[in-house]
Amino acid sequence: MMQLNPDVKSVWTIYYLRRTLFFIVITLCLDYFALSEIPKWPFFIGFTPLVVFFIGLITTIVMPRLKYKYWFFELRADELYLKRGVLTKIDSTAPYCRIQHIDISQNVVERLFNLSRLVIYTAGTKGADLIIPGLPHYYAQELQTKLKEYTVEDAV
C-alpha cells in the first residue's frame, strides 16, 4: 500500500479554503438581500456567514489531514487498487487489462507544489472516478508508462 505525497495536504487545504470563501460570499449575499427581509428573523446580519466560516475553518484544518491519512493505492499483480474516503469509504479495483488510457493532469494549485494527478480511464462510465491525486510529477510519469504496458485496444 502506498500513500500520496504529503504535500497534497496543502493542495487540499487550498481547495477547502476556496470552497469556504465561495460559501461565505453566497451566504453573505443571501443574508443581506433575502434573510434580513424576513420579519422577526432572529439573527443579526452576518450570522449565517459566520457559521459557515467556523464550519469551513474546521473542515479546512481537519479534512485534508484525514483525507491524506486514509488515501492508499497499490499496484498489484493484475490490478490497480485504490482505497480512500473519510466519511464514505471507497475501495476500487481496475484490472490492468481494462485500462484504456491514462492521463496526467495538473492544475495551478498542484503546480505550486509540483504535484500531478493520474486519471485512469476504463470503458466503464464511472471509470472517471479512478483518479490518483498528489503524485510527484516524475512519479506520475513513471506510473503512466508502467500502466501503459498493460492497456489494450478494445476492452469492451
Place this chain on the structure above:
Amino acid sequence: MSQMAEQISEKRLHPFTLLYRLIVTLPNAALPIIFILYSGDRGGDWVYIFISLFLGFFILPGILLNYFYFDYTITDQEVVIRSGVLSKKERHIKIDRIQNVTITQNFLHKLMRIAKVQLETAGDATTEGNLDSVSIADSEKIREIIRNHQHEKSTTKVTEDSHKVVENLDEVKENVIFSMSLWDTIKYGAVRFRPIVLVASAWIFSMVSQFNPNWTDELEVILESGYKDYIRQLDIFMLVVYAIAGVLLVLLLSWIIDILLTVNTYYKFKLVSDKGKLMTSQGLFSSQKGAIPLKKLQMMVIKSNPITRKLNFYRLDLQTAGFGGGDGTKAKSETAIPFAKFTQVKEIINKIRNVELPEVFTKVSPKTIRRAVVKYLVFSIPFGVGLYFAFDSFWVLLTLVPIIGFGAFIRYQYRGYHVEDNQIIVKQGFWFQKISIIPIEKIQTLHKRSSYFQRRLGLATVEIDTAATVYGSDASIIDIDNNVATEIFEELNRLFIEDKNKGKVVK
C-alpha cells in the same frame, strides 16, 4: 449468393427529401411568421411579401443546396458521404467499422415512402453517417450491401464448411425468435402504468377541464358572494364524489393513452436473430428497426411491475456498449422483449447466453430496513408537516408509521443477489423490479462503498461497473454485511481477472 460486389456510387438522396425537409423546417419558420401576422394590421401586403422573401431567400435555397451538394458512395471498403456547399466535408466510414444499420421511418417518411438510414459505428457520434432520406428500396439495398461486404470479409477468413452454414442461414432468411400479436401489444399497454403518462394525462385533464364556457362567470359569482359562503353551501359529499370521479377519470385517461402509445410503439414487434446480432422491428405510425450486436452486450435486465408479475409477464432489455473510454462512450439500452411470459424470457436469455436464473436469491442484510426507515422518515418530513397543519392533530402523523415500515420491509424483501462463476445477478425494486444479469467478463471496475451511516451498522455496497452503465441503470448490491461485501468484492475480482487471463492464453 451473388459474389459480385455491389456498389452505389455518388448517389443523391430521394427527391422527396426536399419536400420532407421543407415540412420539417416549417415549424421553425412559424415563429417569425406568427409574429409578423400578429403585427399584420400595420403591415398590409408587406407581410406576405416578407414571408415569401423569408422562405424564398433563407429556407428554400438552403434545402435545395444541401440536397444537391450531398451524395453518398458505397464501395466494398467504405461508405463515403460528401456534403457541404461552402465548406466541403467528406466522411469516410470503413465498412467493417459499421456496427448497425438502423432504418427508421416516422409518419411523414411513411407517407412519402422514404426512410432514414443511420450508420452506427463503434466510435463516437461524430463518426456516424446519416442518410435522411432515401427510398425504402434503397434503404434495404444499403443495408444489404453493407452486410454482404462485411459478410464476405468474414467468410474469406474462414474455411469452406462454415461457408455452407452461412448460406443456410441466408436461406432461412429470417430467424424470428420472438414476435408479438396486436392483442399482446394491447395487453402490454394495459399493464404498463407508466408514471410519466399518468402525469401527462393529469395535466391534459386539468387543461381540458378549464374549457368550461361558463367557468369565468361562475368564478365571478363565487367571488361576489364571498367565497366562504360559497364553500359553506357546497355539499361535502358531492365534493368528495367529484374529486374521486376526477381521479378515476385521470386514471382511465392515462390507461387508454398508455395503451394507444404502446400499440403505436410496439405494433408488430419482432425480434430476429441474425449473424451475431439481434434485430428488432416495431411501430405503427413510425416504424423502427434496431440492431443489438451481441458482441457488445454488457448486461441483460429483466423488468417488471407488481401487476405484470401477478400476470406473469416480464420485459427484457439488453444494454450494449459503444466504444467506451472517456468521451466516446455511447451506451444503449434496447428492448429485446417488451412483454412475455417468464419461461419465454428465460428461453431467449438462454439463447443469448447460458444463464441459469436462481430460484432463490441471497438476501441483503436485514439492517437495510433500518436504513430505509430513516431515509423514508427524512423524505416524508415535508409531507408530515403538511398533514400536521391540514388536520391540526399530531396523531395523524402516526398513520405514516405503518406505511414507512411496510415500504422499508418490501424494499428489503425484493433485494437480492446471486454470484456465479461466469455471471452475477442482482435483483432490486418492488414497483419497478429489475433483475440484472452481468457477465463476469464484462465487468470494468469494481467499487466497494460504505458511507458513515452504513459503517455504523457494519454495512457496505458493492458497485459493479460495466461499459454500459447508463445513468440509473447500474447494478449495485446495496446494504450487505461489510464482511460479505469484502468477500464478494474479492471473489468477483478474482473471477474476472482469471477470466481475462484465460482469454489471453487462448489468443
